[in-house]
Amino acid sequence: MKTALLLVDVQNDFCPGGNLATARGDEVASKIAELISTPDSRTRDYVATVATQDWHIDPGAHFSEKPDFVDSWPVHCVADTYGAEIRGPVRRDLIDQFFKKGEYSAAYSGFEGKNADGALLGDWLREQGVTHLDVCGIATDYCVRATVLDALKEGFEVRVLRGMCSPVDDKGGADALQAMMDAGAEIV
Numbered sequence: 284m285k286t287a288l289l290l291v292d293v294q295n296d297f298c299p300g301g302n303l304a305t306a307r308g309d310e311v312a313s314k315i316a317e318l319i320s321t322p323d324s325r326t327r328d329y330v331a332t333v334a335t336q337d338w339h340i341d342p343g344a345h346f347s348e349k350p351d352f353v354d355s356w357p358v359h360c361v362a363d364t365y366g367a368e369i370r371g372p373v374r375r376d377l378i379d380q381f382f383k384k385g386e387y388s389a390a391y392s393g394f395e396g397k398n399a400d401g402a403l404l405g406d407w408l409r410e411q412g413v414t415h416l417d418v419c420g421i422a423t424d425y426c427v428r429a430t431v432l433d434a435l436k437e438g439f440e441v442r443v444l445r446g447m448c449s450p451v452d453d454k455g456g457a458d459a460l461q462a463m464m465d466a467g468a469e470i471v
């Protein structure tokens with residue numbers, strides 16, 4: 284069994300002050316920063332730490348001046364801008380691979396993401412022999428949820444680190460945790 288830590292969209296725009304902020308974004312970023320810089324008995328066996336990034340160039344109807352906050356959103360995570368960068372104090376140098384998604388269309392699941400070599404997240408993880416994923420990040424009710432459901436479909440065993448996930452809203456976050464659990468994820 285090989286476990287990787289998967290950080291979903293821990294980006295400036297999804298944290299307080301960002302264009303699409305979630306209330307607990309900074310709390311989650313701080314906890315994740317501590318987790319990856321001081322691994323404990325539960326987490327020191329990770330074979331890799333990987334991060335997904337929403338990375339928009341021209342994502343069509345994903346952006347709107349009148350967003351419905353379901354299928355359309357304010358402009359966020361534009362490629363190569365501050366808003367798309369990994370949120371501090373999470374240290375980029377402690378992340379082994381970055382998988383970017385959503386250049387020209389909406390992409391909620393990290394499994395749509397590709398690394399600098401063009402490898403898809405799922406293929407890269409399998410190449411490393413990863414069988415288990417611990418998943419956390421932003422937002423619980425959108426990209427974390429979609430990423431976890433795809434991870435399960437691709438055959439990974441998944442634990443969701445719920446204290447390190449930030450939702451768009453609390454009800455949506457609770458529903459997402461239930462949906463991930465129903466699909467086979469362990470919520471810890």
Ligand SMILES: [Zn+2]
Nearest residue numbers: 337345360385
């Ligand atoms: Zn987006």
